[in-house]
Amino acid sequence: MIDKKWIGHELAATTMTLERGRLCAFARTIGETDPLYTDLAAAQGAGLCDVLVPPTFLFGAELDAGTVDSMLADLEIPIAKILHGEQSFTYHKPVCAGETVTVKSRIADIFDKKNGALEFLVKTSQVHNDKNELVAELRTVLVVRN
Amino acid sequence: MSHSLQHVKVGDRLPPLTLAAVDRTTLARFGCASGDLNPIHIDVDFARKAGMPDVFAHGMLSMAWLGRLLTQWVPQSRLRSFGVRFQGITHLGHVITCKGQVTEIVEVNGERCARVEVATVNQYGQVKIVGDALIAIAIG
Numbered sequence: 001m002i003d004k005k006w007i008g009h010e011l012a013a014t015t016m017t018l019e020r021g022r023l024c025a026f027a028r029t030i031g032e033t034d035p036l037y038t039d040l041a042a043a044q045g046a047g048l049c050d051v052l053v054p055p056t057f058l059f060g061a062e063l064d065a066g067t068v069d070s071m072l073a074d075l076e077i078p079i080a081k082i083l084h085g086e087q088s089f090t091y092h093k094p095v096c097a098g099e100t101v102t103v104k105s106r107i108a109d110i111f112d113k114k115n116g117a118l119e120f121l122v123k124t125s126q127v128h129n130d131k132n133e134l135v136a137e138l139r140t141v142l143v144v145r146n
Numbered sequence: 147m148s149h150s151l152q153h154v155k156v157g158d159r160l161p162p163l164t165l166a167a168v169d170r171t172t173l174a175r176f177g178c179a180s181g182d183l184n185p186i187h188i189d190v191d192f193a194r195k196a197g198m199p200d201v202f203a204h205g206m207l208s209m210a211w212l213g214r215l216l217t218q219w220v221p222q223s224r225l226r227s228f229g230v231r232f233q234g235i236t237h238l239g240h241v242i243t244c245k246g247q248v249t250e251i252v253e254v255n256g257e258r259c260a261r262v263e264v265a266t267v268n269q270y271g272q273v274k275i276v277g278d279a280l281i282a283i284a285i286g
Binding site: 029055059081082083089139 | 185
């Protein structure tokens with residue numbers, strides 16, 4: 001069982017620069033056909049500062065930086081046992097390629113069902129841009145299969 | 147596109163989006179591009195040790211496809227929130243179709259918004275992900 005003492009724990013802040021090449025690779029991988037996600041000239045022609053950041057891209061910032069791996073190690077959760085249960089995003093301001101964002105997360109809740117056969121870890125995150133404006137909030141529910 | 151959003155009404159269906167069958171190459175590429183390198187999605191030996199028959203798709207790959215469903219309907223700047231529940235595993239060979247339908251018109255923070263229910267369904271009719279999104283259809 002995950003120790004409930006971790007409820008309220010704040011993860012180390014994660015900083016990610018939203019590189020255009022990475023965003024274009026992500027867009028191509030999901031089969032995106034809208035050039036606003038892959039073509040700088042098209043994006044600028046539409047009045048955007050750079051290619052768009054797809055709606056779910058920011059989820060990966062803490063994975064990329066190893067923040068989630070550290071959290072799983074601290075909480076002694078083997079990665080082989082986790083499934084993604086729920087994911088949500090709330091959008092406050094647009095973000096563009098070239099910006100640097102900072103993700104700060106806390107463990108909002110830990111609970112179990114079926115006498116501990118399934119445990120649930122709820123993580124909430126705030127994402128700020130480099131002007132310290134809140135751009136997005138994320139909520140992640142991970143399921144641990146015991 | 148956005149000029150017609152004023153006329154959005156409950157029951158409207160979004161143009162569906164059908165993807166190519168899930169394969170190992172897509173999972174490897176998505177792992178690298180998204181930052182999710184959990185080996186359960188890319189390493190069959192690891193997946194089998196974890197009790198799964200094979201590697202399977204990242205939930206966030208399907209959520210990204212649902213994001214495409216939404217942004218091919220409205221500009222992304224209209225998207226206020228987007229949330230899903232992962233109900234079933236999307237396996238290799240599954241052909242996923244993303245669907246969406248307007249279920250409610252509501253005012254949120256002074257904006258007229260459409261609530262759109264979204265889902266992914268495979269070729270056998272099995273629903274894998276359900277969720278909803280809030281989209282501003284008239285600002286101010």
